[in-house]
Every structure is written in structure tokens, then in C-alpha cells.
Amino acid sequence: MSTPPTSLPASLPASLPTPPVRPEYERTLPPLPGLSLARPLPLAARAWQQPGLRRGLILLLLAVLWELLARWQDNDLLLPTFGATARALVEGLLSGELLQRAQLSLAVLLKGYLAGMALALGLTTLAVSTQFGRDLLATLTAMFNPLPAIALLPLALLWFGLGQGSLVFVLIHSVLWPLALNTYAGFQAVPETLRMAGRNYGLTGIRYVVQILIPAALPAILSGLKIGWAFAWRTLIAAELVFGATSGKGGLGWYIFQNRNELYTDKVFAGLALVIVIGLLVESLVFSNLERVTVRRWGVQR
Amino acid sequence: MPDTPRPAQPAPWLQIDGVSLEYRSPQRVVRATHQISLDVHQGDRFVLLGASGCGKSTLLKAIAGFITPTEGEIRLQGQPVRGPGPDRMVVFQEFDQLPPWKTVLANVMFPLLASRRLGKAEARERALDVLDKVGLASFAHVYPHQLSGGMKQRVAIARALAMQPQVLLMDEPFAALDALTRRKMQEELLALWDALRFTLVFVTHSIEEALVVGNRIGLLSPHPGRVRAEINSHAWDLHSAGSPDFQAAAQRIHHLLFEEAPAESPPTPAPQLAPWKNAA
Numbered sequence: 001m002s003t004p005p006t007s008l009p010a011s012l013p014a015s016l017p018t019p020p021v022r023p024e025y026e027r028t029l030p031p032l033p034g035l036s037l038a039r040p041l042p043l044a045a046r047a048w049q050q051p052g053l054r055r056g057l058i059l060l061l062l063a064v065l066w067e068l069l070a071r072w073q074d075n076d077l078l079l080p081t082f083g084a085t086a087r088a089l090v091e092g093l094l095s096g097e098l099l100q101r102a103q104l105s106l107a108v109l110l111k112g113y114l115a116g117m118a119l120a121l122g123l124t125t126l127a128v129s130t131q132f133g134r135d136l137l138a139t140l141t142a143m144f145n146p147l148p149a150i151a152l153l154p155l156a157l158l159w160f161g162l163g164q165g166s167l168v169f170v171l172i173h174s175v176l177w178p179l180a181l182n183t184y185a186g187f188q189a190v191p192e193t194l195r196m197a198g199r200n201y202g203l204t205g206i207r208y209v210v211q212i213l214i215p216a217a218l219p220a221i222l223s224g225l226k227i228g229w230a231f232a233w234r235t236l237i238a239a240e241l242v243f244g245a246t247s248g249k250g251g252l253g254w255y256i257f258q259n260r261n262e263l264y265t266d267k268v269f270a271g272l273a274l275v276i277v278i279g280l281l282v283e284s285l286v287f288s289n290l291e292r293v294t295v296r297r298w299g300v301q302r
Numbered sequence: 303m304p305d306t307p308r309p310a311q312p313a314p315w316l317q318i319d320g321v322s323l324e325y326r327s328p329q330r331v332v333r334a335t336h337q338i339s340l341d342v343h344q345g346d347r348f349v350l351l352g353a354s355g356c357g358k359s360t361l362l363k364a365i366a367g368f369i370t371p372t373e374g375e376i377r378l379q380g381q382p383v384r385g386p387g388p389d390r391m392v393v394f395q396e397f398d399q400l401p402p403w404k405t406v407l408a409n410v411m412f413p414l415l416a417s418r419r420l421g422k423a424e425a426r427e428r429a430l431d432v433l434d435k436v437g438l439a440s441f442a443h444v445y446p447h448q449l450s451g452g453m454k455q456r457v458a459i460a461r462a463l464a465m466q467p468q469v470l471l472m473d474e475p476f477a478a479l480d481a482l483t484r485r486k487m488q489e490e491l492l493a494l495w496d497a498l499r500f501t502l503v504f505v506t507h508s509i510e511e512a513l514v515v516g517n518r519i520g521l522l523s524p525h526p527g528r529v530r531a532e533i534n535s536h537a538w539d540l541h542s543a544g545s546p547d548f549q550a551a552a553q554r555i556h557h558l559l560f561e562e563a564p565a566e567s568p569p570t571p572a573p574q575l576a577p578w579k580n581a582a
Contacts (some may be wrong), residue, residue: 191396191398193394193396193398193399194398194399194401196363196366196368196386196392196394196399197392197394197399197400197401198416199368199386200366200386200387200388200390200391200392200413201388201412201413201416201417202386202387202388202413202416202417203416207416211416212401215401215403216401216402216403218403294403297445298402298403298445298447299402299445299446299447299448300402300403300447
């Protein structure tokens, strides 16, 4: 703008450009035998593509930071070193105590999780098929989703006693609402064309839900399942911490609580670490494989 | 050209009898089509042509059974249409009509299994056969997201043909494709019709496509959709697209659609563009 082009004659103000007429040509394109159209990436780039390697590196970095911080702090009661925690974890696992506690926790967790899944599926199926069901789901989630599960535990203890029943009840509560919300949002996002295609095939009712809506909404359902899993863990550990062993033998939360009372801080950390390790294992073994064989393979999620 | 002379008018295969369609918006009820009557015969390639807003897609959805007429009736072989069904397979414009969680082969088998028409082995056999016909046999085990738009539409057509429907309904199936692919798909569709002689109802807004694909064209006027004319187009195919009488037929349809003063002027760009803007 500021510097006018020098080649422009001053007598032609903003002249309309006229492209020159150039000669035509045609070529015959010979095949390219020497050229390969795809080349492999270099080894380092391929290795970096492995999510396991990248995540392992992050974990290693965190462990080193922890170790350094603990040594600098130099107080085993407040913050045991990574090494001490790892030792306590291995000892606990070898003695079988930690494994048994984890098994107890997982058994209760799975019961609550599966029941929550079944209820969420029923509620959302009702919600997509009837107006009443939609209002029911909307009202119930608005009412109960904000309620912390722990706040319900005293009530549950009154109703179901000091056994597994009350734990399963609060677990269902913590899984059901987020999963139902996610699943319903997923159902609603199913493209209209796909719905019409399904009805065109003659699918109705529960077959329509199972064969069209659920697979089409799977990305949302999977994320709901992940959130539900995390919520369930939190609720369970917190419930055990606050209310102790439910039926004689306690799970991981109780283990952490007991060892805190006896000031075995390394064991407290070992219990926490096991919760984290189980979370990582479930994420990397169950959910990521589930995603790999479904939504990633179908190209509906990157 | 491939149209066989009809022996003394057999009973129509698909009858659209005084059909009015309405759709509801939160504020009001809008009439999409008004008392449309059309007869489609077996083996027809019947094209519904009109500018956007003439209700041609709505009419197709009514034939498919997704919309119930507020007035009149749609009959397939004398039986009134009630609700969607696999005897009237639809090929939609959108690419997301193929469930992404099924391979190409499973997609073609899906309606056969969902409608409980065939067992698994037979469905597989027929699906492979139809995929071979549309030239996708080597892509049978690929997922839809790995295909190009044209290939996805080919799968959708294969899926519909495998059902051997009484009517094949196509709702602007090639509109989302690029021009080169669209031409190739039109060619393939005509070749498939030549081989299988299915009954086709085809919605488009392209006059050229209507003349090439159809043997008879129902012209719909917009707001609300009413039948303006029915025109025979069996004389044209892809190779006659440049000929003077093809151009004349296209001009005639253009004038019918846009209510211009009867054709006396040769096409000039300006009056051709203006009605499009009005119609849109």
C-alpha cells in the first residue's frame, strides 16, 4: 500500500491486470519406478508415537521429583521417599495383605459399578423412547447428581446396615447419574440420518437402541464409563476412610486409615500408590483397549 | 432409450394419491406439499425435480414412511404405506447414513439381518455379490471412515440394492459429491438399473441430473409443493447431455420451474440467475 509498484505506469491508475496468453503443452507421464510413495518414519519418531513410552517417561519424571523432594525434606513421617514407598508396596503385595485388601475393595466396587451401569442404561433407554422418561431422567439427575455419595452414606448405613449393601448403594449413586447423563447426551447426538437408516431397516424398540443408538453413542458412553469408574473409586475409598471396615475385613481405604493411625506413613503411601496403580492399569488395559477395538477403529474418535 | 413400451398401462406400482404433507415448527404448521398425485410404474426411474423448498425431499420421506400425510394416501402395490420399512430402502444424501462401527460388508449385511430377511451366511453371500456389482469387492473389510465420499455412496446403494426393495428411494444421493465423481456415479446407477431393473424414485435439484437419470420427471413448484408437470426423459442419457434437444429440454424445464414468460428468448445469463436467487 505504502510503496506503489514501480512498474506501474503512472498514466494507468489501478489498471486491470491482463494475464498474457501462454503456449499450451501436453506431456506423457512415464511411470516412476525408482520412487517409493511411502517411506517409514525414522526409528526415534516411531518410538515416540508409542503412548506407553511417553507415559512411562512422565511417570519416571514424577518418581524422580518425588524422591528428590522427600530426600530434601528428610522426614519419613511426613513424606517417605519413593524408594521407601516402593519397598512398603512390594512388601505389602508379597505378604498378600495389600492384594487381599485390593480384592475386597474391587469386589464391592464392581458390584456397584455394574448395577449402576444397568440402571443408567435402563433410565436412558426410557428417556429416549418416551417424553415421560426424558423428564424423569432430567429431574432425577438434576436432583441427585450434585449430592455427594459420602453424604448419603449415613442414610445408607441406617437403611442397609453395616454391610456391603450400604457401600453398593452409594457406589450406584456415584456411578448412575454421570453415566446416565453422558449416555443420554450421546444418544441425542446420534445423527438424524443414521436414525432414519435404522428405522428404514425396520428396527424398533430395544433392537433399535441396541443396534443403532448404543454403538453410535459409544464415544460418549465410554467417557461416561470412565468418569463413573473414577467416581466409584473415590466414593469407595472415601467411604472406607470415613466409616471404616464394613463387614469385619476392610478394603484399601481401611488399610490406609489403619496405617495412618499407627503412623506407618510409608504404608499409607503404599496404599495410595496401589489405588493409583489400579487406576492406571484399568485405564491402560481396559478402557484404552476398549477404545482401540471400538471407537478408534471406527474412526469416530481420534 | 432403455425404456420398454408399456403394454396398455398396467396398474401403477407406487401411487401417490392427493398427498398433502405438513411439518410442525414450534410456532406454526407449515404445508410442505399440497395434494400431490403421481403414479410410478414398475421399472420406472422416476425423478422428483424442483427448487429447494418445494417439498420433494419431504415427499420422499413420506414414501419412505418417516412422515405421515395429513391428507391423501401413498400406496405401494395397493397397500397403504404405514411407517418405515425395508421394502422401501432409502439412500440419503449424507455420508453418515452408514453406521461407522460396521465394515463395508457388515453394513451391506445389516439391513438384511435387521429385517430378518436372510440368515447370516446367505446375507453374506448376497452382500458380497452386490459389492462386486458396485465395484467395491476389495473394500469389503474396510470401515466407512476409510472410504471416499463416492465410495460411501456406492456402499449405501449396494446396501439398498441387496435388500431387493420394491422401490429404491434416493434423496439427492450425489449432491455431496464432486462433479467428476457425480457423473461417474450417474453412469454406474444407470448401468445397475440396466442390469437389475429396480424401481427408482430419485430426488434432485439438478435439471441435467434429472434428464440423465430419469425416464420420467415430476416437476414440483415450491411453497407449497405442487405438481407442475410430468415430463418424459427416457430419450436422454449421459452421452446426449451436450446435444441441442437436450439443451432445449433443459430450457423447457427451467421455464416450467421458474414460471417465466413462455420461452422465446435464448438463454442469457442474467434471467437465468435471478430466479435461482428468488427460489432460494
